[in-house]
Amino acid sequence: MSAPVWQRRRAAAVDVWRQFRANRGALFGTAFIALLVLFSLLAPLLIDQRGLEVVTATGGSLEPPSGEYWLGTDESGRSVMLLTLWGARVSLLVGFAATLLSVVVGTLVGVVSAHFGGWISAVLMRITDFFLVLPALVLAAVLMAVLPTSMWTVIMAIGVTSWPTTARLVRAQTLSVESRPYIERSKALGGGHAHVIGKHVLPSVLPLVFANTTLVVGGSIIAESTLAFLGMSGPEISWGSMLDRANQSGAVTAGAWWYLLPPGIAIVLVVLSFTLVGRGLETVLNPRLKGER
Amino acid sequence: MTTSPTEQHATDPDERRDGTSATRYVAGKVGGALVSLVFVVALGFFLFRMIPGDPLVTMTRERPTDPEQLAHLRERLGLDRPVWQQFLDYVAGLLQGDFGTSYMYRRPVGDMIAERVWPTVLLVGTATVLAVLLGLWLGVRAAWRRGGTFDRTQTGIALALWSMPQFWLGLLLLIATQGVFPSRGMTSVDPPDGFAAQALDVAWHLTLPCLTLLLVIYAQYMLVMRSSLLEEMGADYLRTARAKGLRDDLVRRRHAVPNALLPTMTLIFLQFGMVVSGTVTVEAVFSWPGLGLLTYESLRGPDLPVLQGVFVILAGSVIVMNLLADLLYRVVDPRVRAS
Numbered sequence: 001m002s003a004p005v006w007q008r009r010r011a012a013a014v015d016v017w018r019q020f021r022a023n024r025g026a027l028f029g030t031a032f033i034a035l036l037v038l039f040s041l042l043a044p045l046l047i048d049q050r051g052l053e054v055v056t057a058t059g060g061s062l063e064p065p066s067g068e069y070w071l072g073t074d075e076s077g078r079s080v081m082l083l084t085l086w087g088a089r090v091s092l093l094v095g096f097a098a099t100l101l102s103v104v105v106g107t108l109v110g111v112v113s114a115h116f117g118g119w120i121s122a123v124l125m126r127i128t129d130f131f132l133v134l135p136a137l138v139l140a141a142v143l144m145a146v147l148p149t150s151m152w153t154v155i156m157a158i159g160v161t162s163w164p165t166t167a168r169l170v171r172a173q174t175l176s177v178e179s180r181p182y183i184e185r186s187k188a189l190g191g192g193h194a195h196v197i198g199k200h201v202l203p204s205v206l207p208l209v210f211a212n213t214t215l216v217v218g219g220s221i222i223a224e225s226t227l228a229f230l231g232m233s234g235p236e237i238s239w240g241s242m243l244d245r246a247n248q249s250g251a252v253t254a255g256a257w258w259y260l261l262p263p264g265i266a267i268v269l270v271v272l273s274f275t276l277v278g279r280g281l282e283t284v285l286n287p288r289l290k291g292e293r
Numbered sequence: 294m295t296t297s298p299t300e301q302h303a304t305d306p307d308e309r310r311d312g313t314s315a316t317r318y319v320a321g322k323v324g325g326a327l328v329s330l331v332f333v334v335a336l337g338f339f340l341f342r343m344i345p346g347d348p349l350v351t352m353t354r355e356r357p358t359d360p361e362q363l364a365h366l367r368e369r370l371g372l373d374r375p376v377w378q379q380f381l382d383y384v385a386g387l388l389q390g391d392f393g394t395s396y397m398y399r400r401p402v403g404d405m406i407a408e409r410v411w412p413t414v415l416l417v418g419t420a421t422v423l424a425v426l427l428g429l430w431l432g433v434r435a436a437w438r439r440g441g442t443f444d445r446t447q448t449g450i451a452l453a454l455w456s457m458p459q460f461w462l463g464l465l466l467l468i469a470t471q472g473v474f475p476s477r478g479m480t481s482v483d484p485p486d487g488f489a490a491q492a493l494d495v496a497w498h499l500t501l502p503c504l505t506l507l508l509v510i511y512a513q514y515m516l517v518m519r520s521s522l523l524e525e526m527g528a529d530y531l532r533t534a535r536a537k538g539l540r541d542d543l544v545r546r547r548h549a550v551p552n553a554l555l556p557t558m559t560l561i562f563l564q565f566g567m568v569v570s571g572t573v574t575v576e577a578v579f580s581w582p583g584l585g586l587l588t589y590e591s592l593r594g595p596d597l598p599v600l601q602g603v604f605v606i607l608a609g610s611v612i613v614m615n616l617l618a619d620l621l622y623r624v625v626d627p628r629v630r631a632s
Contacts, residue, residue, distance in 0.1 A: 130329050133563075133615045134608050137570035138588065142604050145595050146340055218456065225458045226574055231593050243461060247578075252467050253476070260468060264461040271456035 016207075019284045026280025029273035036270065040089045051082045052237060062249075062256045072258035074242070075249035083242055084262040090238035091267070094155055095221040101159030102220070103213050106166025111205065113167070114174035115197055125171070132164040137226060144232035151234040158223045162216060169212055173205045207285040214278035218271035225267055239263035318623060326616040330609055337605040338383050341597055342376065392602035397594055402602040405587065412479055413583030417572055419499065420506035425561055427507070428514025432557075433550055435515065436522035444519075451512035459571050463505040463578035474501045477580035502579040509571045510564065517560050522553040555626050562618030566611045 020026055039046075051058075059073035066072070071081040113124040131139075140157040147153045177183065178201065186196055227233060228240025229247065242263040246252075251259040367373050374382075386393065392402035435444040454462075467476055475481070475498050484491050525531070526549065534544045569585075576585030584603055591599035 126325070126328065129325070130332050133329070133566050133611055134333075135566045135569040135573075135611055137573060138604060138607055141573070141588070141592055142340060142600060145592055145597070145600055222456075222458050226460060229458070229460045229574065230577065230589060240458075243458075243464070247460075247464060252464055255468060255471060257468055260461070260464055264458070264465070267458055267461070268453070268456045272453065275452060275456055 016284050020280055023280040023283070025276040029276035029280070032269065032273045033277065036088055037092065039085075040092055043086060043089055047082060047086060051079055052086055054078070062251065062254055062259065064256075065258050071262050072256070074245065074259055075251070080242075080259055080262055083237055084239070084266055087237050087239045087242055087263060088266065088270075090151065090234075090236045091221055091224060091240070091270070094151060094158070094224045094238065095217045095270075097155045098158035098162070098220040098224070099213055099216045101155065102162040102216055103166050103209060105159065106163035107170050107205070107209055109163065109167040110170025111174050111197060111201060114171045114178065115193065115201065124167075128164045128167045131161065132168070134161075136161040137223065140223065140227060141230055141232055144227060149232065149234060151236055154224060154227060154233060157227065157232075158220050162219060162223065166209065166212055166216065170205055170209060173208055174201050177201055177204050208282075211278055211281035211285050214274050214281060218274035218278070221267060221271055221274075225263075239267050315623070319620065322616055322619045326612050329612045333605055333608040333612065334384060334387060337601050337608075338380050340604075341601050387605070392605075393598040395596055395599050397596045397599075402599050405599060406584065406602055406606055409582060409584045409587045411583075412581060413572060413576070413585060415495075416499065416502055416506065416576070416581055416583060417568055420503045420510065421561065421568060423503070424507045424511040425514055425557075428511040429518050429554075429557065431511070432515040432518025433522060433545070433553075436519040436526070436553075437545055439523060439526075447515065451515055454508055454512055458574075459505065459509045460574040460578050462508060463501070463575055466501050466505055467578070470501070474498075476501075479582050498581075502575050502581050505578070506568070506571055506575050509575075510568055513564055513567070514557060514560065518553065518557050521556045522549060525549050525553045528552075555622075558625060559618040559622045562614045562621065565614035569607050569611055 054076045059069055059077040059079065061073070061075050061077055063069060063073040063077075069079045069081070071079070071084070074080055074083060109124050109128060113121040113128075140161045143157040143160065144153060147157070178196075183196060183200055186200060191199070224233070224238060225240030225243060228238060229244045231244065233241045233244070240263075243260065246256070246259045246263075383393075390403050392406065394400065395402055395405060398405070431447055435447045438444055479495055479498050480491070481494050481498075484494055531544060531548055534548045535541075539547075572583065572585040573588050574585070575581070576583050577589035580586060584607065587599065588603045588607070590596070591603060594600075
């Protein structure tokens with residue numbers, strides 16, 4: 001690719017960053033997510049994993065917060081703080097992986113349906129609408145019930161049920177890009193499908209997809225916790241599975257707020273961060289929202 | 294699961310315009326819904342055939358069963374016949390309201406679903422009505438003073454609520470009101486005499502589940518009402534109304550709000566899928582004896598025939614609701630009809 005193109009793109013990126021930086025909520029979200037991701041990667045080095053095993057746990061059952069256990073203990077005597085910190089790993093991993101799957105499928109369906117049109121578009125949109133109206137949680141739970149339980153099935157179940165919004169968005173954007181004259185010019189000069197999609201459609205659709213992606217991550221993390229609460233999760237420690245065990249072990253009737261609050265607050269903070277970043281990116285990248293709000 | 298609280302209208306703008314005649318529009322929508330229903334029925338069958346292993350093994354787990362009993366069960370459940378025949382039997386059964394037999398309770402799934410429908414209708418109905426009223430009121434107030442303190446606070450609260458897993462909100466309410474409201478079920482263990490006392494008892498049990506569901510769903514109505522009113526606010530007819538001397542209050546109530554209501558009305562039906570997902574978790578938290586709790590119990594079992602039945606019923610009702618939304622939109626919005 002020629003140098004001026006890159007220069008223009010770099011200038012555009014600098015511009016986007018300057019506008020994004022002005023949004024304080026989005027900036028806070030970015031910082032929080034970055035710190036949490038860094039911590040999750042380093043967690044095996046920082047946390048003594050013996051504290052996570054039921055057999056080697058040292059505390060009593062459902063002890064309130066104390067000097068030794070800052071956030072109390074769970075029903076088998078493990079530190080709730082340790083579990084919450086460790087739970088970030090699976091919750092984030094599932095959130096990111098499910099989002100990746102969902103966004104790739106959604107983008108593919110959206111671009112293909114808008115680019116080729118005709119019966120392909122009709123069939124794909126029929127399927128998209130079908131998945132769009134179905135209660136996604138129920139479908140994901142059913143998928144989990146019939147498949148072997150593991151973290152990867154959770155990722156698949158969430159990814160497979162959450163792509164239609166992305167597909168719709170990408171389709172609309174692709175249609176609007178493809179109606180512009182330079183696409184016609186490109187086709188007239190002999191550009192094939194791959195060329196038009198790869199060189200023209202994707203570059204102009206991807207920024208919007210990226211903004212949408214951050215919103216999807218938040219939704220996927222909530223979905224993971226909800227599925228875990230319904231008993232559909234692998235054996236790994238995640239915020240959702242902690243809340244499920246808290247509920248099953250009677251932490252609510254015992255008034256063990258220290259067991260319920262930390263994982264839930266962690267979910268809210270992370271999802272809120274992703275939502276703030278997503279909305280921030282959307283206002284900067286979506287030309288239609290510019291000047292609104 | 295991931296519909297963000299952004300201001301999106303689910304009906305495609307191009308879809309709205311190209312309806313040539315009323316009959317074609319209605320036929321198209323009904324046809325689409327029928328195709329979706331067929332999808333749901335097929336999905337309901339084939340998803341449950343993906344299960345690795347023998348369903349009989351799952352079913353008789355933890356129960357000693359001799360081979361003769363197994364063979365008998367297999368025959369009674371039709372598991373010894375080819376898959377296509379099982380599918381035809383299943384469809385024929387559905388058409389007659391026969392959803393199969395529960396693995397766990399050995400009862401017809403149809404009966405189990407039927408007795409759980411009304412509690413869910415009560416819960417979802419009450420929560421939806423309250424959420425719509427609250428959402429519309431807040432949305433109108435936020436939009437009318439756009440960018441003001443009220444607007445910003447409300448949008449912030451809506452975002453925070455959206456970032457919360459619904460079941461966690463329910464658990465929080467339970468732990469915060471510890472003992473003030475009943476934590477499970479729809480009626481007391483021995484219900485009081487008299488209709489009024491019984492209704493009060495149910496309302497007492499309904500408070501927390503209804504509040505949780507309400508908090509989860511009102512934000513969508515608020516955001517849509519807000520953006521839809523914002524769209525109307527620049528319109529000329531409002532300037533005319535003001536120019537002829539109407540008070541601000543009357544301009545809002547008589548002119549702006551009725552027009553802005555249109556997209557919100559259809560949203561009530563379009564949001565039904567989200568409400569259904571919310572019902573599952575809320576009913577699971579509060580042991581509200583509806584379809585959501587039945588879903589939860591059959592997931593925990595796992596009681597696959599029950600799960601299959603509940604899935605078909607829930608997904609089917611969502612599709613019907615969406616069809617109603619599409620049809621209603623045409624009835625209430627003359628602009629769509631005229632084009």
